[in-house]
Amino acid sequence: MxxxxxxxxxxxxxxxxxxxxxxxxxxxxxxxxxxxxxxxxxxxxxxxxxxxxxxxxxxxxxxxxxxxxxxxxxxxxxxLNGRSLRxxxxxxxxxxxxxxxxxxxxxxxxxxxxxxxxxxxxxxxxQNCLPDFKAHEDHYRLDNGNDPETGGNSRFSDMHGHGGEWRIEKQRLKWDILESFAEAAVEAGIPRSDDFNSGDNEGVGYFEVNQRSGWRWNTSKAFLRPAKNRPNLxxxxxxxxxxxxxxxxxxxxxxxxxxxxxxxxxxxxxxxxxxxxxxxxxxxxxxxxxxxxxxxxxxxxxxxxxxxxxxxxxxxxxxxHLQIRAVFKVGNAKTLNTLANNLLGKAMIGLEYVLKRSGPMSMSPSQLGAFTRSDDSQAHANLEYHVQPLSLDTFGEPLHSIPAFTASVCNLNPTSVGSVRIRSNRAADAPAIAPNYLSTEEDRKIAAQSLRQVRNIVSQPALAKYRPEEWKPGRQFQSDEELARLAGDIANTIFHxxxxxxxxxxxxxxxxxxxxxxxxxxxxxxxxxxxxxxxxxxxxxxxxxxxxxxxxxxxxxxxxxxxx
The missing domain is CATH 3.50.50.60 (FAD/NAD(P)-binding domain)
Structure with missing residues (x-):
């Protein structure tokens, strides 16, 4: 103590x-x-x-x-067709x-x-929230007083802070399958982005992460550690x-x-x-x-x-945010499924992290991101992709044994709303959490549109060499009604x-x-x-x-x- x-x-x-x-x-x-x-x-x-x-x-x-x-x-x-989610x-x-x-x-x-x-x-x-974002930021692009990747472009210093407690770094790994997905997204009409945090996040690029030198940087380390010796706390x-x-x-x-x-x-x-x-x-x-x-x-x-x-x-x-996890089997591709499902692969992953603080053990759950519109009528990007060189039923479950990648997509602006309500007067009893996902016609329509858009991206030439095959939900499902129902079967919370x-x-x-x-x-x-x-x-x-x-x-x- x-x-x-x-x-x-x-x-x-x-x-x-x-x-x-x-x-x-x-x-x-x-x-x-x-x-x-x-x-x-x-x-x-x-x-x-x-x-x-x-x-x-x-x-x-x-x-x-x-x-x-x-x-x-x-x-x-x-x-979600009667499902209950973790x-x-x-x-x-x-x-x-x-x-x-x-x-x-x-x-x-x-x-x-x-x-x-x-x-x-x-x-x-x-404009009035931007100073509060910057106040605690410690953005890697400004480590040398300017942005080393853009030759000192001032737009990064205008948008980001440095010297604060909340460390932001680039990810410490890349996968060929993700590079190809990014190229396919560009071929499908999504522009590249080098900063998702400028106020308009439309585009495709790698997520920046809250890590320091390959370690998770949580708010306890960031904000409590500097204050640990204050006698008034x-x-x-x-x-x-x-x-x-x-x-x-x-x-x-x-x-x-x-x-x-x-x-x-x-x-x-x-x-x-x-x-x-x-x-x-x-x-x-x-x-x-x-x-x-x-x-x-x-x-x-x-x-x-x-x-x-x-x-x-x-x-x-x-x-x-409800993410619809579309999974594609691939050939001729290294994915985490195959790498982590054998003892040698696991040993190599562990050794890379011990020696370099890089590789799969330094991974955030999602590495590549994309923000785009579900259809041309949308005034702003209303979909977010989390693309991963792996597949599993849900986080916390084992990886699948087949080589595959996942293109999760979520509706950024859902119209479905739910509730959190007490079950009893006992504090020890968890509340009833009822998100009411996909309960509006608009959300069901966007779910179907987003799955069609995933298929369009995966069909682009940049991914052809991997021969991607849709495993979930499956190409046999085509109508809006089928896709919305299948979204209910495979979707999961993204914890927001x-x-x-x-x-x-x-x-x-x-x-x-x-x-x-x-x-x-x-x-x-x-x-x-x-x-x-x-x-x-x-x-x-x-x-x-x-x-x-x-x-x-x-x-x-x-x-x-x-x-x-």
């Missing part, structure tokens, strides 16, 4: 941050910079000292592992940044301009928050003054003199709010929870749940937080995580969550200075 972990008897802090994931680690760092502010970070999981967290390919051993994953599952989903969420310091795909992706400028319109607050425009792991402490007798607005949690086998109550900040994610934060009596009144009453504040939007508006505590205007009855992320009707309480997004971003969601936390940290610190 570390020195900071021994302060359990001290039950008063200025700020309590609930959730030691991506947003929580950044906030704990920023708030504890002021030595006069006492900050407590609570994490339900353990420390990030499990070796597989730090080896990039270790996500295969972290997802589905109770040491690092909450082990959530979705409700049976009609859009729903990984990080349960360790670093949260999902300790088990995710490490892809650095901001989304599109229009995402943030849309948030500004939804909230009536220009703080959220792309306490980090409690294995601390599961059961509910918020709310003052209900005081005049409106009611006030959050602390949390009740389970730690080391006993119930503990800790108090926050300034704010409690929920950073438990799009699943955890609405769950805690509902258990505390903040949420839809009917839902709370059904489970015997006293209604402290009827806030109908809590747990609603769940959005996620957002929106369940969304921000909005004061006159929006379904908004949970205002544009400064304060919970409506409850003083002293904010939500700072992916749940506050009104609409999902057009790309991977981890780095937008860090931007949200950076922006919120500035507001919280400035509020404290004004109050003295």
């Amino acid at each position: 570390t020195r900071r972990d021994t302060r359990q008897s001290d039950d008063r802090f200025d700020y309590i941050v609930v959730g030691g994931g991506s947003a929580g680690c950044l906030l704990a760092n920023r708030l504890s910079r002021d030595p006069s502010m006492r900050v407590l970070l609570l994490e339900a999981g353990g420390k990030d000292d499990y070796p597989w967290i730090h080896i990039p390919v270790g996500y295969l051993y972290c997802i589905g592992n109770p040491r690092t994953d909450w082990l959530f599952k979705t409700e049976p989903d009609a859009g 729903y990984p969420r990080g349960k360790t310091l670093g949260g999902c940044s300790s088990i995710n795909g490490m892809i650095y992706m901001r989304g599109q400028a229009r995402d943030y301009d849309g948030w500004a319109a939804a909230t009536g607050d220009d703080t959220w425009t792309w 306490s980090v409690w792991t294995q601390s599961h928050v059961e509910r918020l402490v709310l003052e209900t007798e005081a005049p409106d607005p009611k006030r959050c003054t602390g949390v009740v949690l389970q730690r080391q086998g006993r119930r503990v109550e800790v108090r926050a003199d300034r704010e409690v900040i929920l950073c438990a994610g799009a699943i955890g934060s609405p769950h805690i709010l509902q258990l505390s009596g903040i949420g839809p009144a009917g839902l709370l009453k059904r489970h015997g929870i006293a209604v402290i504040h009827d806030l109908p939007g809590v747990g609603e508006n769940l959005q996620d 749940p957002v929106g369940t505590t969304r921000m909005g205007r004061d006159d929006d009855p379904t908004a949970v937080v205002d544009s400064r992320l304060r919970v409506r009707g409850i003083a002293g309480l904010r939500v700072v995580d992916a749940g506050i997004m009104p609409k999902i971003t057009s790309g991977n969601t981890n780095s937008p969550t860090l931007m949200i936390a950076e922006k919120a940290a500035g507001w919280i610190v400035n509020d404290a200075r004004r109050r003295g």
Whole structure:
């Protein structure tokens, strides 16, 4: 037990941050910079000292592992033909940044301009979010003061930061099959891109990743490690928050003054003199709010929870990216399937990583990316490809024995929305997660279009030498109805749940937080995580969550200075 972990008897802090994931680690760092502010970070999981967290390919051993994953599952989903999906969420310091795909992706400028319109607050425009992205970036292209790949082109320094905590690097491997897929995408009309993070991510190229010299770079390393010796920061792991402490007798607005949690086998109550900040994610934060009596009144009453504040939007508006995993058998190609399914291949993979920190063990789950439009009527890229030199049924399952590659494609702007709702009044009971995938006609249409587009790319001359053969879903399926149904059979989450505590205007009855992320009707309480997004971003969601936390940290610190 570390020195900071021994302060359990001290039950008063200025700020309590609930959730030691991506947003929580950044906030704990920023708030504890002021030595006069006492900050407590609570994490339900353990420390990030499990070796597989730090080896990039270790996500295969972290997802589905109770040491690092909450082990959530979705409700049976009609859009997935009755299937229930594994729903990984990080349960360790670093949260999902300790088990995710490490892809650095901001989304599109229009995402943030849309948030500004939804909230009536220009703080959220792309131009006003860009400084918050750059504030914590440490981009490899700027290591030498300019971009070594473009001869110092200033557009990279205009768009990216250097010297911050959040390391961004190029991937440390390439595969011939991926190079050929990129060429085929260009032949199919998708332009090349050398930067997916400039506000318009349309194009094909390699993803940049949150790694340092071949190791995963999670938010615990990035933001907690530099703050570990600050005496005003306490980090409690294995601390599961059961509910918020709310003052209900005081005049409106009611006030959050602390949390009740389970730690080391006993119930503990800790108090926050300034704010409690929920950073438990799009699943955890609405769950805690509902258990505390903040949420839809009917839902709370059904489970015997006293209604402290009827806030109908809590747990609603769940959005996620559903990836349709099309698999193609190939010949004359090296893929990870064949390389990793024999002892010699495994030995060579391990040796390369030990000696060079490169090769398959340094791989993110997806290496090559592409952003494009499902049809010419789309004003912006609305599809994202994750292309991998491997195939498996789902992450965490064994690789297939045949040589194959996967072209996963997801609808970036789904119109299907779902919910996160308590099953009981017990904090130990996981909530019911119902994404409602493919529940709209638009989403089913785009699913069929995306599978046809995959086929078009794979049919281009650049891939002909590999003789690709569609294995899943199969060329025998051609109609929109067949393809949408088959998408339901083979699709899986890409682990991007957002929106369940969304921000909005004061006159929006379904908004949970205002544009400064304060919970409506409850003083002293904010939500700072992916749940506050009104609409999902057009790309991977981890780095937008860090931007949200950076922006919120500035507001919280400035509020404290004004109050003295």
